[in-house]
Amino acid sequence: MKARRMAVGVLxxxxxxxxxxxxxxxxLKIGWTNAIDSHYGIMATTFNDEIVKRxxxxxxxxxxxxxxxxxxREMLEAVQLGTQDMVITSTGPVGNFVAETRxxxxxxxxxxxxxxxxxxxxxxxxxxxxxxPAKGLVAITWMENGFRHITNSKRPIKTPExxxxxxxxxxxxxxxxxxxxxMGALPTPMNMNEVFTACQTGTIDGQENPIPVILSNKLYTVxxxxxLDAHVYSPALLIINKGLWDGLSAADKSAFQEAAxxxxxxxxxxxxxxxxxxxxxxRKEGVEIIEKVDNAAFQKxxxxxxxxxxxxxxxxxxxxxxxxx
Numbered sequence: 611m612k613a614r615r616m617a618v619g620v621l622x623x624x625x626x627x628x629x630x631x632x633x634x635x636x637x638l639k640i641g642w643t644n645a646i647d648s649h650y651g652i653m654a655t656t657f658n659d660e661i662v663k664r665x666x667x668x669x670x671x672x673x674x675x676x677x678x679x680x681x682x683r684e685m686l687e688a689v690q691l692g693t694q695d696m697v698i699t700s701t702g703p704v705g706n707f708v709a710e711t712r713x714x715x716x717x718x719x720x721x722x723x724x725x726x727x728x729x730x731x732x733x734x735x736x737x738x739x740x741x742x743p744a745k746g747l748v749a750i751t752w753m754e755n756g757f758r759h760i761t762n763s764k765r766p767i768k769t770p771e772x773x774x775x776x777x778x779x780x781x782x783x784x785x786x787x788x789x790x791x792x793m794g795a796l797p798t799p800m801n802m803n804e805v806f807t808a809c810q811t812g813t814i815d816g817q818e819n820p821i822p823v824i825l826s827n828k829l830y831t832v833x834x835x836x837x838l839d840a841h842v843y844s845p846a847l848l849i850i851n852k853g854l855w856d857g858l859s860a861a862d863k864s865a866f867q868e869a870a871x872x873x874x875x876x877x878x879x880x881x882x883x884x885x886x887x888x889x890x891x892x893r894k895e896g897v898e899i900i901e902k903v904d905n906a907a908f909q910k911x912x913x914x915x916x917x918x919x920x921x922x923x924x925x926x927x928x929x930x931x932x933x934x935x
Contacts, residue, residue, distance in 0.1 A: 702781025
């Protein structure tokens with residue numbers, strides 16, 4: 611009987627322990643607008659695996675993909691309010707919350723991936739991240755979408771003249787919209803989860819996005835032409851509600867930050883592979899890819915927008931980014 615009581619006691623103890631572990635696990639609701647196997651999804655799943663490992667399973671992520679929780683702006687508002695825990699978002703709508711981020715969206719600001727990554731990983735990029743807490747948000751890390759290119763269903767685009775009159779979807783981002791206005795296009799801000807249908811029905815003539823986004827949203831199936839003009843480098847951000855972040859222990863904050871570093875490597879690796887593989891996928895689907903464009907002409911076409919950029923962001927601040935080697 612004594613041995614039986616001891617066995618029952620052990621089983622009860624184990625049951626209580628398992629219940630306490632289950633109660634202690636917190637599932638954080640995270641949303642984004644792309645598929646689970648996209649460069650955002652790779653970031654999220656890697657981040658989750660590292661968090662689970664580093665917090666002994668006390669935290670995990672609950673995924674909401676393909677805009678299930680709304681567009682990027684709506685999700686940012688939800689994270690700010692605390693009704694959603696985290697979001698992965700392009701910088702498109704972020705400038706409406708943290709104005710300092712708009713500077714990285716200036717066209718032809720970054721020379722290449724190496725330049726962009728050095729800026730964001732370095733003092734300039736990290737200083738911008740310090741502006742988020744005042745807005746009820748914490749940006750854990752910069753991420754990456756890639757360089758943005760133009761697709762459309764009307765005609766091949768080789769010069770800025772070819773852009774004139776086209777109704778092009780842009781992000782809800784004044785910096786981008788000003789650049790397309792300068793080119794003579796008709797910029798049309800729209801949530802990402804509406805773009806496929808808008809292209810398919812002809813509501814818009816085209817859109818502009820990095821290759822990984824074009825791939826994950828299958829936009830190449832409803833567009834005829836892709837122009838590799840690389841007019842803007844597009845970062846992304848992993849953002850968490852400030853109240854939630856403030857409630858984490860110092861050790862858990864460190865775990866989240868270290869997990870984000872590893873996830874960022876996976877995110878950038880996926881962007882690199884999508885850039886290479888995406889061309890073959892789109893060619894097989896019949897998309898005409900215009901690889902050679904008059905870059906000097908495109909830069910000249912948006913020069914008038916730089917007057918406003920210099921006034922808003924400071925010419926010295928723009929130059930500081932351009933001068934990073």
